[in-house]
Amino acid sequence: MREPALHDILAARKRMHGVAVRTPQIESPALSRKLGARVLIKLESLQRTGAFKVRGATNRIKSFTPEQRAAGVITFSTGNHGKAVAYVAGRLGLHAVVCLSEHVPAYRVERVRELGAEVVVKGKTQDEAEQEYYRLIAQRGLQPVVPFDDPFVIAGQGTIGLEMLEDEPALDTVLVQLSGGGLGAGVGLALKTINPQIRLIGVSIERSPALLECIKAGRPIELEEHETLADSLLGGVGMENRYTVELVRRYFDDHIVVDESEVALGMSYMLREHSLVVEGAGAVAIGALLYRDLGNLGNAIGVIASGSAVDIPVYLETVSRLLL
């Protein structure tokens, strides 16, 4: 398959109707005051299923042929992508199978099941869940929906970039969190194609900066990873990565790496200032803007609150430590 282009993002947007919603982009007064620039937060935490992944899943699944759809879809995922596939398949009346490892927290497994998917829990690691996934594709003819390294998924996530620019055409800098890079590749493609002057800053977490390390090394590598508040950013980019590493390398001007205290700060900021629950992965860029001096970022800065899936006890502990 060829790389995605801007027209693929425009086509993806048409496919979103009735499945994904157009999320609000709000100004954040306290951050704007601190930075002396307008800070705009794209609230994908309010997206259907609580994360942006529904965009990529919608674009991928709606692009399958009727025969492919009839076979059903399958994915393996630590959470938000699995939920998105389950939800989109349900909306379109298709069967979905989601393979998860035993390591995935129970509350996430339950959410996927509630959305109507067949959940297959297999193995202690993501890799073992992935092997089960390949076995089921071969055995049952299910259509794979991968979480990031796919032109349709990238184009779907890219619709976020279109909406951000429509709501604020004068964006100077946009910070995007990176894990597998589907979000970064899509948003980067949209923003840089429409306005090459926009500065893009990739935000990785110290505990799993896999994509950034691959860009530095110039080849796919595997990293040991550690537990983090931003658990939706865990996972590698795949040893056979074809699209996202190259697109993120091409479109991003700078990269920063945030630590756990910045993630927690971003989460508690969103609750205190906006009464919004944002998961760690969604708060990394906000935490970085609060915590460090990133120099002159221009007059309008965009960030993406990418999701709202939290483990409630961990969330309450984290925010109450900072707020009470």
Ligand SMILES: *Cc1c(COP(=O)(O)O)cnc(C)c1O
């Ligand atoms: C998947 C996800 C990300 C990272 O997206 P990639 O496309 O894997 O880089 C960020 N935030 C949330 C909430 C996610 O679910």
